[in-house]
Amino acid sequence: MKSITVENEETEPAAIRAWTERRTIFIELTDGRIIGFPADRFKILSKATDEQLKEVTLRLNGFALRWESLDEDITVPGVIAGRFQLPYLTQIEA
Numbered sequence: 001m002k003s004i005t006v007e008n009e010e011t012e013p014a015a016i017r018a019w020t021e022r023r024t025i026f027i028e029l030t031d032g033r034i035i036g037f038p039a040d041r042f043k044i045l046s047k048a049t050d051e052q053l054k055e056v057t058l059r060l061n062g063f064a065l066r067w068e069s070l071d072e073d074i075t076v077p078g079v080i081a082g083r084f085q086l087p088y089l090t091q092i093e094a
Contacts, residue, residue, distance in 0.1 A: 014062030015076045020053045027076060030062070041084035044072045 013029040020026070025045070026036040039045040039053055045067070052069055059066045065074045 012077050015058050016062055018056045018058055018065055020056060023050065023053065025056060035079060037079060041086050041088065042074060043085050044070050046086065
C-alpha cells in the first residue's frame with residue numbers, strides 16, 4: 001500500500017471585512033487579526049476625502065482592497081507585509 005504525504009500548505013490570510021475610522025483603514029483577516037494603517041501611507045488615499053475612504057470594498061476573494069471612485073487597488077498581502085508607498089509621519093512631522 002502506498003501512502004501519500006501532503007505538506008501543510010500555509011496560505012496567506014485574506015480580508016473578510018474592511019472599514020475606515022478617522023482616516024485609518026482597518027482590515028479584519030481570516031486568521032482573526034485586525035490590522036489598521038493610515039490612509040496617508042498611500043499616495044492616492046492621502047488625497048482622498050473621508051467619504052471616499054469609506055467606499056472601500058474587498059476584491060479578489062479578500063486579497064485586495066478597492067476604491068472604485070479613486071480607481072485605487074491595494075493588496076492585502078502588501079499591507080500585512082508593511083509595503084507602503086509613503087513613510088509614516090508623526091503628528092509633529094505632519
